[in-house]
Amino acid sequence: MTYIDLGSDTVTKPTPEMREAMARADVGDDVYGEDPTVNRLQEMAAKRLGKEAGLFVPTGTMGNQLCLKLHTSPGQEVVVEERSHMYNLEMAGTAALSGAQAHPVRGPGGILDWNSVAAAIRPRGDTHFAQTGLIALENTQNLNGGTVMSLQAMKEICAHAHEMGIPVHLDGARIFNAATALKIEVADIAAPFDSVMFCLSKGLGAPVGSMVVGPRSLIERAIPLRRMLGGAMRQVGVLAAAGIVALEKMTERLGEDHQKARLLATGLARIPGIDLDPERAPTNIVVFDITATGLTTTEMIVKLKAHGVLATSVDAQHMRMVTHMDVTEGECEAALDVVRRVLSE
Ligand SMILES: *Cc1c(COP(=O)(O)O)cnc(C)c1O
Numbered sequence: 001m002t003y004i005d006l007g008s009d010t011v012t013k014p015t016p017e018m019r020e021a022m023a024r025a026d027v028g029d030d031v032y033g034e035d036p037t038v039n040r041l042q043e044m045a046a047k048r049l050g051k052e053a054g055l056f057v058p059t060g061t062m063g064n065q066l067c068l069k070l071h072t073s074p075g076q077e078v079v080v081e082e083r084s085h086m087y088n089l090e091m092a093g094t095a096a097l098s099g100a101q102a103h104p105v106r107g108p109g110g111i112l113d114w115n116s117v118a119a120a121i122r123p124r125g126d127t128h129f130a131q132t133g134l135i136a137l138e139n140t141q142n143l144n145g146g147t148v149m150s151l152q153a154m155k156e157i158c159a160h161a162h163e164m165g166i167p168v169h170l171d172g173a174r175i176f177n178a179a180t181a182l183k184i185e186v187a188d189i190a191a192p193f194d195s196v197m198f199c200l201s202k203g204l205g206a207p208v209g210s211m212v213v214g215p216r217s218l219i220e221r222a223i224p225l226r227r228m229l230g231g232a233m234r235q236v237g238v239l240a241a242a243g244i245v246a247l248e249k250m251t252e253r254l255g256e257d258h259q260k261a262r263l264l265a266t267g268l269a270r271i272p273g274i275d276l277d278p279e280r281a282p283t284n285i286v287v288f289d290i291t292a293t294g295l296t297t298t299e300m301i302v303k304l305k306a307h308g309v310l311a312t313s314v315d316a317q318h319m320r321m322v323t324h325m326d327v328t329e330g331e332c333e334a335a336l337d338v339v340r341r342v343l344s345e
Contacts, residue, residue: 035235042054075099079132083106086171097229103132105117145286146282186251287320297318
């Protein structure tokens with residue numbers, strides 16, 4: 001059976017151009033900083049994001065965890081959104097790897113503003129409280145339905161945090177989706193942050209890899225930590241080559257994925273039993289509530305799969321569908337038909 005795979009944008013396969021670039025890639029030992037293709041990608045990523053330096057890491061999770069460790073000391077707190085990837089999907093790395101404690105806050109629809117963040121910052125100078133070592137934002141917000149934080153909210157949070165001497169990290173796994181939705185450059189988003197992680201895999205189509213960008217001094221400190229976490233790789237230019245194609249050729253097309261998600265969201269919102277405001281799916285992720293269908297998401301996932309559609313869930317009530325370059329508009333229409341059929345069974 002061939003599936004319509006709306007499980008995640010991580011399922012995208014490298015394009016023929018990526019595979020060619022991978023085969024041709026000039027390589028060296030990156031542990032010694034001698035892989036010319038990795039070096040080129042790192043420079044390119046830093047420039048695009050408007051930062052001094054970049055570091056290639058195998059996964060976004062490693063990129064986030066590296067930054068967490070760079071910005072905090074054991075015993076500190078990290079303010080995160082309640083549904084963030086760093087809090088929910090990184091194996092309690094905050095505690096295990098950095099010895100820090102996550103302090104989750106919930107914004108309406110996952111959208112944080114300075115007020116919601118400020119309420120979670122611990123008072124200084126009182127020996128009862130852990131000190132807030134870092135604020136970590138996420139844009140776009142995966143589990144909240146690909147929602148986008150406004151540039152103003154990000155700038156405001158960063159400015160206030162910096163006044164208090166607290167650094168701010170951006171989990172920008174899908175920062176190019178955020179920039180597409182906001183119609184601005186990724187560098188505008190990255191500007192107020194002390195570090196940014198973004199993924200070359202997912203919507204940009206590279207088979208592997210994420211980038212950490214920030215000041216040169218931070219990246220220099222990140223290199224030995226990446227080694228400690230097991231992420232120092234050798235002739236990894238073969239992977240970086242695909243990342244270069246991702247950055248050069250794949251960022252402009254993300255609007256198509258957003259259009260497909262809108263098609264899905266609009267169709268889903270019309271199906272009885274599904275609760276979804278299509279305005280709440282502004283990028284390539286659609287999260288919708290199926291409580292009124294009487295099905296749990298686990299049951300729904302099994303039924304959809306039996307009819308050839310792959311999807312995932314956020315919790316027992318909320319399904320998640322993600323569009324990407326390897327799924328067509330026609331397939332999104334077909335997926336809607338399957339949802340209708342499954343719910344009328
Ligand atoms: C995918 C993702 C990551 C990291 O992903 P890896 O699978 O480790 O590459 C981090 N944050 C968000 C929001 C993500 O969606």
